[in-house]
Amino acid sequence: MLEIERKFLVKTIPDISHLQSLEYERHFLYISPASELRIQRKGDLYELERKVSQEELIDQKYKLSLSKEEFEALKK
Numbered sequence: 001m002l003e004i005e006r007k008f009l010v011k012t013i014p015d016i017s018h019l020q021s022l023e024y025e026r027h028f029l030y031i032s033p034a035s036e037l038r039i040q041r042k043g044d045l046y047e048l049e050r051k052v053s054q055e056e057l058i059d060q061k062y063k064l065s066l067s068k069e070e071f072e073a074l075k076k
Helices: 068-075
Strands: 002-004 024-031 035-042 045-053 058-066
Touching (some): 024 068, 045 068
Antiparallel strands (some): 035 045
C-alpha cells in the first residue's frame, strides 16, 4: 500500500459527539530514519506493519494480520 501524507486546514470543527470511540494501541518494535516496524490493535483487529519512507511525503506500508496471542507476545 502506498501512503501519501496530506494535511488539510479545516474551517470549522465537525460535531463528532454521536460517533462511537475505538480503542487503539500501537507499539514500535524498530524505528530508523528510513523505516518503522510496529504492531497495532484497532478494536479486535491485530496487525504487524512495516512502513518504509520513499520520499519526503510518500511511504510504502506492508501489513500482516496477527492473532491476539501473537500481538501480546510481540508487545512484551
